[in-house]
Amino acid sequence: MSDQQGPPEEPTPEEAGSPPGASGSPPQQPEAVEGAVVVSEQERARAEIEAAKQRDADATGVSLEATFSQRLVAALTGTSVVVTVLAFVSALVIGAFIIALSEDAVRETLSYFFARPTDAVRASLDAVGSAYLALLQGSLGGVPQLSETLVSSTPLILTGLAVAVPLRAGLFNIGAEGQFVAGGMVAGLVGFTLTGVPMLVHLPLALLAGIAAGAAYGWVPGVLKARTGAHEVISTIMLNNIGLLVSGYLISTTLFRRPDRADPISRSVEESARFPRLLWWEPSLRVNASLLVALALAVAIFWMVERSTRGFELNAVGLNPRAATAAGMSPGNTVILAMTTGGAMAGAAGAAVILGLQYRLTIGFSAGLGFDGITVALLGRGRIGGTVAAGILIGALKAGGRNMQAQTGTSLELALVIQALIIVFIAAPGLVRAIFRIKADDLPTAQVSKGWGG
């Protein structure tokens, strides 16, 4: 019976509500058939509706009569959000242990731990407290820190979308890194090859070229998947390597390399192709117009995934490809569309970094931002708004991490460890539930978890 959709048993809430065996014993009518027909059709219909309501509420954590504020509370405290937040908290806790153990002062107190354990505890709390305080101050402590947080967030929002859109179609795009490189390379090329063009033309052109390159680089694994069944995880991992290595080679050729330099570093993007900084009265702050581009693209992606007919197909294919096929949709085309759109977002991220921040291409300029997109999308649960929020959160972690290293000497790598731990906890929601003893009643996470197994 478990091979059918829906819950295993037809629930009987009205029976659940009544005290079991209220009449002493259940009605037994041996050899009797007459008089057993008692349930009217209206009662039956009402029971079926009640049952469906119950199951729907169980699945979404909110009853259908709920008011707006009840829904808001449910959305913020729904177990999947709670699990996400707790995954973040758990990662911070484990990170705290790592900070404590890596601190020299703490290790010294450990040598006489059994004599005076309070020393060790105090030293640990000191180390962890100052590190996390530095993390917080470095990300939110003032306008310059906020600027850095937003600068770090911009590419993360975009690479997060690059992973989230395919995720909704049931695909796991590991290739944002390669698509990021493709976008950055082509945007940079357009940015420094064209000269004497007004910014109004040059900047959009370079940006669009980057988006197109990323899209093309995402289209490839999409087509391979749709036409030959090649698993997108394998092909995107390989395309990442190809992209990174080819870009390294290209940067050292005369096409890209600065004429006056021997080491692999490209010419600089023309002023007319650089994203203008947003805080013009404070030109040292690096937050720039690429942030607005990222947010505008997020809005467009939201429309596409949640409101458009293409998005309807995308979600249907992600949730049940067989039913989508039976309804006349084309899973193949949807796969290609999802991967191409994802690639375009990663390409935009590459363009944003090169045209907004670095202005020149160096080997390894992607710096793992594409892979960070996986964290961002998973933290955002594959939802568009969630992905934007997660991008800002991880951006803050990155910006704060730099401050933490500068102030307390705790390595920047800790921020990466925390990120990795977040993924582990999100990938294993059962683990978080077990730690915090949360009832497992959310779980319509089919789309988010489907891409893994293939």
Next chain:
Amino acid sequence: MRLELQGITKRFPGVVANDHVDLVVEPGEVHGLLGENGAGKSTLMNILYGLYGADEGEIIVDGQRLELEDPGDAIDAGIGMVHQHFMLVPVFTVAENIVLGVEHTARLGKLDRGRASAEVAELAERSGLPVDPDALVEDLPVGIQQRVEILKALYRDARLLILDEPTAVLTPQEADDLFEAIRAFTAEGRSVIFISHKLREHRAIADRISVLRRGRIVGTADPRTTSEQELANLMVGRPVELSVQRPPAAPGPAVLQIEGLRVEDAVGTAVVDEVDLTINAGEIVAVAGVEGNGQSPLVRAVTGLQEISAGTVTIAGRPVVGATRKQVLRDGTGHVPEDRGSDGLVADFSVAENLVLNLWDAAPFARRGTLQFGAINAHARTLVEAYDIRTPSVETTAGSLSGGNQQKLVVAREFDRPIDLLVASQPTRGVDVGSIEYIHTQLVAKRDEGTAVLLVSSELDEVLALADRVAVMFHGRLVGPFDTPIAKEDVGRMMAGADPDEVLGSSPGGQP
């Protein structure tokens, strides 16, 4: 074995699946357990087999209280179960499957295959369930595979056998063989719990029938003195209309024309071969047959889901070959797929979204690429009303509805647009009796509108109740169609591969 269940109660979140169930199975008795899908039959049996723990109540075997931790304990206590979906390793032989888990080993853990084979042969002989112990399970027809499952339980010395919907995959003749075997089994003083939603079978085999409704035993009946109608009323909880009101058909011009159709599977074996069939406007043609004889690929080919190797299919003059599935559907074909859970709907989508699943990008539901949720929801509210889909709202996820209402949702979507051809595969599978009545009525109504209906069903009763003409599919080939009324036994014999000329003798139904 005398089995007694006392006050068994099992609760799932928000649901009481079994509510103080008392049941006594006497030695040598075949005890029928009757109930609709979701009545709690499977839960009860899973408790008895040690798969679930009961929240309350006791299981007593021959006067002794039984504690079941897992199926191993149940097997040790002499309880055997044959599941609806077989638990066999296809690439193992019959003997290997039967001894799996209790196999005899020689030195160094070497399997003693010879002894297993001999023991199984002897057991099969003794229990009147002949099988070849050395045949690979994957090569065996379903009926024989079921025999292997039963032998597996007997090999573990089962004194109580639970058969969960055992006849669902059998031809009527195979079902009769099974009933013989059950009688031989109970003649030795062993007991059987027979689960089915088919009333006729309960009356044929059961000594006593307990009826479960919404987790409770609502009555125990004697099959000799209780009519099918009475059983149905008891099962559903209200008077049920068992027969379908069906005025004579008024066939019009040909709509579906299949000629020389051949469909091959992935390795090039013909799964549908040389099939010719014409269905006219305003008639229901049913394709009967045991599942797995090519009905699914036939339907997939007709509705544009599968490539055709040879032959032609046209719907109202439009060729299906070369058209996409979307074109086939939009041009006027409705399709109720056989497995609604995997093909019919997206469980996490809302009722409203599922009701436009095949029209998602057509006006008025979409405009310039944007979904029009106002139109989608209004459409859904209309259909929910018209097709009596019991849902708290159109935004409820489709997966929350009961099986019958999920099926009504699919039916509403496929029926409620102008179509030339309606293809309905197993339209009432896993659906409660009330919804079956409703869906049958709707099918006949659609026919009377002038739609050509292709009904594929493995439920012979359904075929005979609805069809104007009946064809039978066996091993990828189609015989018929024959005019109705036609004797049920004759269709049953053709389902098992009998030659139609012999079956129907000198007075065939005749082809129009």
